Amino acid sequence: MRRRRIIARLIGIQRVLVKYGLDDVIKQTHLFRPLRFLFYLFPRRRTSSAPLGERIRLALEELGPIFVKFGQVISTRRDLLPREIADELAKLQDEVPPFPGEIAVAILNEAYGKPVDEVFERFDIEPFAAASIAQVHTAQLPNGAEVIVKLLRPGVQDLIERDLEVLRMFAGLADRYWEHGKRLRPLELVDEYEHTIIDELDLMREAANTAQLKRNFAGSDMLYVPDIYWDFCRPEVLVQERIYGIPISDMDALREAGTNIQVLAENGVEIFFTQVFRHNFFHADMHPGNIFVIATDPEKPKYAAVDFGIIGTLSPSDQRYLAENFLAFFDRDYHRIAKLHLDSGWVPEGTRIDQLETAVRTVCEPIFNKPLAEISFAQVLMRLFRVAQRFNVEIQPQMILLHKTLFNIEGLGRELYPQLDLWKTAHPVLKKWMSDRLGPAAMLDDLRENLPQLRDAMRELPAAIRYLADRAESGSSDRAQQTAEIRKIRGELKSLHRQRMWLTAAVVFVSAAAVVFTILAVH
Known part of the structure; x- marks a missing residue:
C-alpha cells in the first residue's frame, strides 16, 4: 500500500512538472535517473504558456505545503534569482489560494463545540491571508479586542505525511546513487525536516512558542510579539492579537513612512543573534510574509513578527x-x-x-x-x-x-x-x-547550578575507587575487554564532539x- 501511494504521488509530481513545462529538471539530473521512466510511461504535453516564474510558483502551489516551504526559502534570495522569478516566488508568502470561509466556520464550530457567532463578537468569513499549512481570518473578541484566527488547512497532515514518504524515497536514492550521499546523510535530513514540519501542525505549540518569545523580548524597543488569547486556542486553532504594521517587503511604504532603513537592518541582525545566543530560542521561519515594521517613530522602527510554528534551539x-x-x-x-x-x-x-x-x-x-x-x-x-x-x-x-x-x-x-x-x-x-x-559571574552561576550533581558524584567516588581496586586485584579486567571499553568510550566522545x-x-x-x-x- 505504501509503495503504491508513493508511486501515485510520483506520477502526480511528474504530471505537475510536465503541465508547467518543468520536467527537464528531472530528465537532466543524474540523481533522478531512476525516475525517468515516468516520463515515458505517462507522457503529457505542456498546458501552460505563462512566464517561467509564474509556472514555477504555480507548480509549487499545486504540489503542496512542503514544496511551498521550499519556494518561500528561495524567494528571499533576490541576489541569486532573476527578478521575475523572485517576484513570483514572493507571492508564496501570503498569496497561496485560500480554502472557502464556510469550511473555516465548520472547523471552528467543531473545535469549540458551539456556533462561531457564540464565540466571537465578529468573525470575518473572507480569509485575510492563506499559507501552505494554515489560513488566517480576522475577528473581534467579546471584549472588543481585534484578533487573527489561524486555522490548519483541512487534510494538510495527510498531504504532508504523503510527501514525506516521497522525500524519504528521494533521500534513499541519494544515499544509494549519489557520490556524496553517504557523507551528507539525506535520510537523517528528512527525519529532521519531518520533526520540524510536524511541529507546525500543532497550533498550541505555536501559541506556546509565541508566549515564550514575548517574554524574552518584554520591554524591547526592537521587536514586538503579539499577545496570545489562550482561552480561544485549540490544537487546530490559534487566536492572537492582530498586528498593524508595514510588511517588511514593502520598501515603498517603508520609505514613504520615513523609516530609518539602516537602523532597521542593523536591529534585525542584532535580534537574530540575541535570539540564538542570549535566549537560545530563535524564530526559524523568518521569511518576509512573517515580519512587519511598526514605524510610529520612523527613526526607531520596531519589528513585529508572527508565525512561530518553527523555533530553533541549540545545546x-x-x-x-x-x-x-x-x-x-x-x-x-x-x-x-x-x-x-x-x-x-x-x-x-x-x-x-x-x-x-x-x-x-x-x-x-x-x-x-x-x-x-x-x-x-x-x-x-x-x-x-x-x-x-x-x-x-x-x-x-x-x-x-x-x-x-x-x-x-x-x-x-x-x-x-x-x-x-x-x-x-x-x-x-x-x-x-x-x-x-x-566571565567570573558566569563561572559562579555554573558552579551553583552544578553543585548538587558534584556533591552526589563526590559521595559515589569512594565506592567507584574500591570497585576499580577490587577488579585490579582479581585480574578480571583483561586487556581485550579494556581495549573494547576504551574504543567504545572514544566512539561516544567522538559522537558527542560531532554534535x-x-x-x-x-x-x-x-x-x-x-x-x-x-x-x-x-x-
Whole structure:
C-alpha cells in the first residue's frame, strides 16, 4: 500500500512538472535517473504558456505545503534569482489560494463545540491571508479586542505525511546513487525536516512558542510579539492579537513612512543573534510574509513578527562552539577555526591543520571589509561545500534550522539595506555573549547550578575507587575487554564532539537552490 501511494504521488509530481513545462529538471539530473521512466510511461504535453516564474510558483502551489516551504526559502534570495522569478516566488508568502470561509466556520464550530457567532463578537468569513499549512481570518473578541484566527488547512497532515514518504524515497536514492550521499546523510535530513514540519501542525505549540518569545523580548524597543488569547486556542486553532504594521517587503511604504532603513537592518541582525545566543530560542521561519515594521517613530522602527510554528534551539556546547567559530571568523584567525574543527571531530583524523587552515582562508577572506552588497553568503557556502567535499565532512542535520534562518537573514538584509555589514553588526553581540558566558559571574552561576550533581558524584567516588581496586586485584579486567571499553568510550566522545558541528548543514539550502538553478538553466 505504501509503495503504491508513493508511486501515485510520483506520477502526480511528474504530471505537475510536465503541465508547467518543468520536467527537464528531472530528465537532466543524474540523481533522478531512476525516475525517468515516468516520463515515458505517462507522457503529457505542456498546458501552460505563462512566464517561467509564474509556472514555477504555480507548480509549487499545486504540489503542496512542503514544496511551498521550499519556494518561500528561495524567494528571499533576490541576489541569486532573476527578478521575475523572485517576484513570483514572493507571492508564496501570503498569496497561496485560500480554502472557502464556510469550511473555516465548520472547523471552528467543531473545535469549540458551539456556533462561531457564540464565540466571537465578529468573525470575518473572507480569509485575510492563506499559507501552505494554515489560513488566517480576522475577528473581534467579546471584549472588543481585534484578533487573527489561524486555522490548519483541512487534510494538510495527510498531504504532508504523503510527501514525506516521497522525500524519504528521494533521500534513499541519494544515499544509494549519489557520490556524496553517504557523507551528507539525506535520510537523517528528512527525519529532521519531518520533526520540524510536524511541529507546525500543532497550533498550541505555536501559541506556546509565541508566549515564550514575548517574554524574552518584554520591554524591547526592537521587536514586538503579539499577545496570545489562550482561552480561544485549540490544537487546530490559534487566536492572537492582530498586528498593524508595514510588511517588511514593502520598501515603498517603508520609505514613504520615513523609516530609518539602516537602523532597521542593523536591529534585525542584532535580534537574530540575541535570539540564538542570549535566549537560545530563535524564530526559524523568518521569511518576509512573517515580519512587519511598526514605524510610529520612523527613526526607531520596531519589528513585529508572527508565525512561530518553527523555533530553533541549540545545546550549550553548540552555542559556544558556534560563537567561537564566528569570533574566529571576525578576527580572521583561520588557524583557530581549523583547530576548532579538528578538535571537534569535524574532519577525519589525520587531516593536516595547515591544509584545512588554507582552505578556510580561501573561502572566508573575501567576506571581510566589504558591505553585504558586494558579497554573497550563499556563494561562500557553496565554496565551503567544496572544502567539505575535499575533507570528507559529514553533514549535521540538527543545524539546518539555524542555517535556514541565516539564509533568510541575508535575503532580508539585501532587500532592506544592501550596505549592511552583517558580520560587523553581529560582532559586539557575540563578544558580549562570550564575556557573559566565560566571565567570573558566569563561572559562579555554573558552579551553583552544578553543585548538587558534584556533591552526589563526590559521595559515589569512594565506592567507584574500591570497585576499580577490587577488579585490579582479581585480574578480571583483561586487556581485550579494556581495549573494547576504551574504543567504545572514544566512539561516544567522538559522537558527542560531532554534535557541535554547524557549518556544513548550510549546504542543504545551497543544494536546494541548485534545483532552481537547473530549471533556470534549462529554460
